[in-house]
Amino acid sequence: MRGLKYLLREEEIGFFPKWEKIFERKAPLFFEIGVGNGEFIVEMARRMKESNFIGVEVSKEVLRKALAKIEEKALTNVRLIHMEGTKALAKLFESESIDGVFLNFPDPWPKKKHKKRRLVNLAFLYLLSDRLKRGGFFQMATDHPEYAEEVYSLLKSLEGFSPLWEDYIKTSIDEFYPTKYARKWLSQGKTIYFLGIKKREKIEIPDWVKDWCPLLKIRKEETALPIVNIFKIKPKLNFLEWVAKLRGAELYKEKFLFIKVLDLFYNEESLLLDLLVEEGIIRQRFFVKLSPYGDEGYMLTPYDSDKPDPTDGVHLAMVLILKSLKEGAFYFELVKSTCKEKILNRFLGESLLEDGAGVK
């Protein structure tokens, strides 16, 4: 595939990558969500050679075109990632680290019942406001008058920001490079609305925004910690019995969190659980492996190649599996666990914890 060297993989860069190391220089950092065929980010990177640019795009097919474009121009200050924009903002950038965020022609979701799928909402703006540096900006372009109006009202209501221009909204800006969609709408005689804010001061992210995007609850030191549980249980586990008990089981269901065991697979050695954890806007599906450990123990851990983001929901899923194993046993001892202590205590009972089990 052309331009592959400009592609970063989410599973390789993990949380809060060191952009200075990736670009091999310290420079202002700009981020574009939904790069499409890449012409905007390529043009910006060409104009601002002294800055670094990160772009994300959810469509692999479109991303391929963008990568080819970067290679064609031999730019060294751009990298692209196949990733959803909100998740990327939360996972890839530390607080107050971005100089500017661009969003050109986000999907407008014009039908009333789809409106909640729109990328820009109050929660998104809180997240964005945290990731922007003081003096950093957010600029959005849309041809959709109602979406523009909605974002305009939100921007006006946000504390800690000033309008990027004389007002929060404009219908033309001199420096804008007309992207494929801009050209399309302009040729149809449509108006393009530009919305923009500049960050003045830091705003705390409210707790409800952290429920909406649970990646925001993961502390930096937790991002690289593997989730491992070691326990002893009697009688010895009969995997066939567990397959029947857990297949399709909904382990947890409330407003912001849903955990389900989709399927199970086993052999004499180990049991694999296919898990779904839906938390706010984050949906993760991964395998968890249960296998014998030492003389009489077992280990429960996400499967080697699957590295779910260690959200509270993922920790809870592991603890709920332990809980259901414990319920069918006459002896259960948790020997070691890197699951969050508060979740272990609440769902498994404090008395099970020995020294060293559980992380704060």
Ligand SMILES: C[S@@+](CC[C@H](N)C(=O)[O-])C[C@H]1O[C@@H](n2cnc3c(N)ncnc32)[C@H](O)[C@@H]1O
């Ligand atoms: C209407 S197109 C605009 C493309 C480009 N920005 C332009 O102006 O030509 C919207 C693009 O955003 C991508 N997209 C939609 N939602 C996204 C999201 N949540 N995160 C990242 N990309 C997204 C789509 O795949 C599509 O390529």
